[in-house]
Amino acid sequence: MNEILNRELAHFQSFFSRMGFKRIDGAVYGLLVLSETPLRSDEIEHKLNLSQSAVSISLKNLSSIGAIESTIDPMEKRVKLHSAKEDALSVVASVFRKREQEYIYEFKAMAKRLKDNSELQDQKTVAKRLDSIIQTCETAEAVMNFVIKITRDKLPGESLALAKKIPEALRFIELGTDPAKKITTHMTKSLATKLMGGLDRIEKNLENYRYEK
DSSP states (O other): OHHHHHHHHHHHHHHHHHTTSOHHHHHHHHHHHTOSSOBOHHHHHHHHTOOHHHHHHHHHHHHHTTSEEEEEOSSOTTOEEEEEOSOTHHHHHHHIIIIIHHHHHHHHHHHHHHHTOGGGTTOHHHHHHHHHHHHHHHHHHHHHHHHHHHHHHTOOTHHHHHHTTHHHHHHHHHHTTOGGGOOOHHHHHHHHHHHHHHHHHHHHHHHHHHHHO
């Protein structure tokens, strides 16, 4: 594992850094992802050549975004074992909350402001472009809000499984816009309908889940 870790760790660090987190968080997360067994803090310090305080802060950061989980070592009650969660959806949701939501919201607000500008009211081509920007931002917001809601409410079972099918469904819809793929409009619309129906069921399940709690 050490050879793989040395070769790939920089990619974990770079990803976390670009998403607004610290590089050390990426290093610790990468180590835990590639470790078959949970690790103690001192093991993380040794493998990454980091100080105790640096590892402690990073573990708190990763725990706060739901990227890792910590349990008590059954052999040493005062020691915690740390491991990366098998489901990375919470990491994506945290990235959305931390940066992307704000950027998209600001971009959409700018487009709306320009559309309402009296000097541009009569320019239909410009208005169509701005409408497209607004609609695209709203689509991105809907996807992000959906992912965040799923992870925040920790809804298990069918809804989470369906959420993981969204990328595949969207790829099929995208292929349906390409004549070379010869996927009929009927098939595309049918898949889109099923996807929206699934999202509606998830929304209802979330509401029921919150009500029961």
